[in-house]
Amino acid sequence: MPHQKPLYIPRRSRNLPAHVWRPLNRGIPEKWHAIARAKGYRIHRRIRDRLHLSLECLTCGALTAHKIYTLRTAQPACGGCREAVMHQNAAKAGVVLGERDAEHRHYALYTLPCGHEARLQRGRIARLAKEGPAEGRDGFYCPICHTKRLDRLASTWGWTLIGADTEGDLNYRLLWHDACGHSQRVATANLVTGRYDCGGCGESWASAPSTLYMMRFAVPGLGTFVKLGYSRYPGRRMHHQLGLRDDVVAELIDELPMPSGQVALRIEKGLHAQLRAEHAEKVIPRADLAPWINVTSEVYAPTAEPIIRRMIDALESPCWPRKTRLIS
């Protein structure tokens, strides 16, 4: 006869065929009932052989198979309560628990907020449930979305993502230079800034012309911010380069051509240092905007706009034209 409710099976016995857990008509000594009650269970019935019982949890009502020996000598774990905790942890961490990984008990399948499924460590989800999803963009990264993002970043610099690092370093990827066909390893951090050179054709981020810019961007529900930075390709590509979410509207409000990436970097660093020193109250904590924009330098309150504009004006020479355009 099948069990009324599903029977949770201890991990070490999950490889056994289902029929071994058949009900057994044997007596149950009164003493066992008392032990079970004291440990939060009711003895449902004897099962499998003379050594096993099915225990009903007094908290959640789930049935779990256990050895009589376990009932007598330890606190038997309830499979139902354990699964409920896993579901709760997943919900708190912002994911949905799918199937368990039968091979690796520390892992399970979860559906991420982006809709993709990922195999994650249960312990990690439990930690996130306790601490809240603070680490990274949403508390975890989706390998599929992450790869897409890296691919978009690479394309902003004129490269194509080929695949994983040839040396197995998780912080590197193998990239193909569209211009010359050379492939090489690039650190993912450098994919954000575009600060890497091509070993094939010698194209160098440091010597290539660049542009210092000020960008205004509006984050839904959070407000407007300004960013000062430099880019080899300011304009449409910046949306990807900065990892801006699609619902963020960005507008380039000032641009100043720079003779090289190296000069642009030096000037940008100097301006940020000056702003931090003289207008610390206008610096937005980077963590506040982490889910919306991927930046390695400061972002400022909109009141910093005229100040930054004056700084860029001061750098301007008559032969450097100025432009304004929409990049969203």
Ligand SMILES: [Zn+2]
């Ligand atoms: Zn339970």
Ligand SMILES: [Zn+2]
């Ligand atoms: Zn995803």
Ligand SMILES: [Zn+2]
């Ligand atoms: Zn090249």
